Amino acid sequence: MYLQDLIFELQRFWADHGCVIEQPVDVEVGAGTFHPATFLRVLGPEPWNAAFAQFCRRPGDGRYGENPNRLGAYYQFQVGLKPSPPDVQDLYLASLRRIGLDPAAHDLRFVEDDWESPTLGAWGLGWEVWADGMEVTQFTYFQQAGGIDLLPVTAELTYGVERIAMYLQNVDSIFDIKWDKNVTYGQIRHPWEVEYSHFHFEETEAALYFELFDRYEAICKRLLERGLTLPAYEHCMKSSHAFNMLDARGAISVTERARFIGRVRAMARACAEAYVRSRAKLGFPLLTGDDRAKAAAAFAAAEEGGVNAAALAAARAVSPLATEVARGQ
């Protein structure tokens, strides 16, 4: 299966299961989780099902295109299902069958791997999914994002498409993956890996990126004050990337590292809180019928106790389990 077909099949599969097929975010990010379609949409009571391929930059992981298994940037195919459906594992396994990883032929296992993003103030529990000893997916039940407790919980599936393609195509180097029938991954991506490794490790001007980090942070704060949550969050993503650039350049000492991560986390938190407030103000538009008003009213009534408490109150107001809870079960 060609790499592009792998993505087509996953998109088709998840579209058939009710996902919006989003497109990648046009800002440098280190993981699909940074995409507003994940980080922001997991917050609050509104349902959301989406899938997209995301180009992820990891400046420090580059190897000048010389390592057949390591890249400074790669693709993640990410699916977010909110609320997590009860049969999410079965759905996921069906998606693997769709791309040719049949459990009758392969040893598929769910191995504990708790996920945490200190920069996003986010964590979840789940597994890395192994196919014959190879990690093919990160499977996470999001518990918290931007410091806010999530209700309902989102299931996030992150497929490593290169690994899966290497396996399915039986090739030993990422660069030999067939993108389609004529062109290889290497033909498209190898020059980038070489040049960007030089750029990240040798050419990046640390002073500029330190300055950019400070400026992005200031912009993020200012935009939040103006109630412009979405562009504020974009600058949070940009500072996170500036930090990754500095880290790859070796410009951040071990002690400073924790402080920079803390600054990004503070931005992510502030954006997350502002986002939930802004959705409440809009009346949680992805809810249906009466639920919008119920959730917004519950949010307003609990807002004095902070966004976290208000978001939980809004969710409880529209939870389908409310009747079960009321019956004491």
Add this chain to the structure above:
Amino acid sequence: MASDLLFELGTEEIPSRMLAKALADLPALAKARLDAARLTYGEVTALGTPRRLALVVRGLAERQPDLDERVVGPPIGAAFAADGTVTKAGLGFAAKNGVDPATLEKAEVPGKKGLYVVATRHVAGQPTLAVLPALLTELVAALPWPKSMRWGWREVGFVRPLHWLVALYGGEVVPVRYAGVVAGRATRGHRFLAPGAIELASAADYVDALRPAFVIVDPVARRRMIEAELGRLAAETGCTVRQDDDLLDEVTGLCEYPVGVWGGFDEAFLEVPDEVLVLTMRTHQRYFAFDKDGRTANRFATIAATITKDAAVVRTGNERAVVPRLSDARFFFLEDCKKNLDDLRAKLDGVVFQAKLGEAKSTGDKVRRIVGIVDALRDVVGFDHRIARRAAELCKSDLLSSLVGELPELQGVMGKYYAARQLAADPAWADAAAAVGEAIAEHYMPRGAGAALPASLEGALVGIADRIDTLVGCFGTGLEPSGSADPYGLRRAANAILAINLDLGKGGERHTTLGAGRGFPIKLDTLIEVAAHQFAGKIEVTDTDCGELHEFFRGRLRTLLIDRGLAGPDVDAALGAGFDDVCDARLRAEALAVVPPAAREVFKRIANILDDAHAKGIAISGEVKPAMFVADGNTEHRLWNAFQGVVDRLDAAQAGQAYRDMLAILVELQPTVAAFFDKGGVMVMDPDAGLRENRLSLLHRILAPFAAIADFRLASQGPAAPGSVS
């Protein structure tokens, strides 16, 4: 009639280590609740796989027995009027407990004054089937998962999402529900090999009904099956499997039905050190390593969790999966080999060891202090100072190597390889390269209670310096352990210092038997003082801090010696006479076993009399004047003469640390001392100051040699427990 109970929780994949803990915890949690519910039962077992946790209770009684329970009410003054009739309060109490007011009694209640009204309440036993739903719900909620999660809209947490419940008592379904799941009699088979529902008639069917559905629900049986699979793979490959019990436990929790598959990798990877290969495969892939002809083979074994159409596909996949891991390991190793450990050491100034240490917080600071301690102790121990100092300088450099960054368990081990490599290329150090490397690796030893000790004195010394620095730094900044919390591993650090001191002799040889060891000749007080001195000018370590640490060592040593079979009073008494030389303290504690209770009591009496005298401010010169003895010759004379008769033997024994011989002399003296105190003896605290002082001096002289062995005020409560070292 008693019946069996089965309670199965069907879940998404429970993490292996959490499953193991839950399997260990579950029977006790269940028994506690069954006991509280007055239900009798037979064998209680926990079974489980990643996808299920099950409790099986054999012979669970059909119903609770009736209970006659005595309930204490208000004081009688409130429950009964002056004329003896029951008051309103008394009637209320009777009604609340469902008893006839005429049956109320008056009784004394332990811990309270006066009489209280007491009712005997009759509680009818409930059928077990009625008790179980609440009991099992409580049991599920009580499982102590290290982390639990929420899913969907549900706010009730569990370790992973819950999918089904089976609750059968006898043949009946127990109506339990948890997190929206209602219990029934249907379990499920293997996720891929037998995904359908399996109806169970009763608990007795459970294990056998799951076996054909490719679920080996008994973890012990599953572990055995994995061992058999590994044996099969060893035979197929002509290799032997590297024994790894922890990994075996972990993979037991990663499958419902184990299937062994072996694979191979390029021999070129064998240039990477053995520990790195094994740990890389284990950590990232949960592979077992193979040995052939006494060295690591380019083979591995994995335990698949399902039967596939063609095992070759699984093998090829795993062989492909391990290559990037091994390539990274080799890449990091070769990159690290290019680095200079002295350069890395300089960078340790940017690594925080302990933020609370302020100006002394970096790992670079720590290394300088370790070197300082090694220097300060250069004359105390007969170690090779040149090697120890170099090892101290380089002992933490590998923390900044790429491989240790990836696999922290390799700390020390990589330092050994890198140091040996770097120093071998340095003419000034080539002769000592291997020794410095070994000392670096060994300074982390022992890595746990009962683990192997360092083989070299230099490794032991650097390890002691590292740990005492951590201890002094933490005690100096208020980070000492409290309660069961010990986030900085200080108990472990102190135990390691003590274990080295107790078991590693002067010549580096190990001593575990009585009398063989003379210990590692660094005194604890010296060690604390030297380590505290390293902080001078950076943070203030007070005498109080050092005193607290000293007492902390006492507590650790006490536990350690009692764990080794010594009696508590013997240990307390021996440590009471000092423990800075811990090996000497152990010898003294061991020797005390020969002293019978009567001898302890009589010497305790001496110690108490001398204590009293001190408390009263009476000076004791220690000079005995026989001329002042009472003329009868029966008491003071007899005691003094007896003491004079043994004093040379005592001195000789003390010089040779022959504490057992000394205490045998104490036992010899005991009847004479007892007679001194007995009727017809003398009164020590005579009103005449001269006589009193002389008698106190006599006692002081007799006690002194033994007081150096033990504080007899702490030695009561009889002889050593049976089984103590003798």
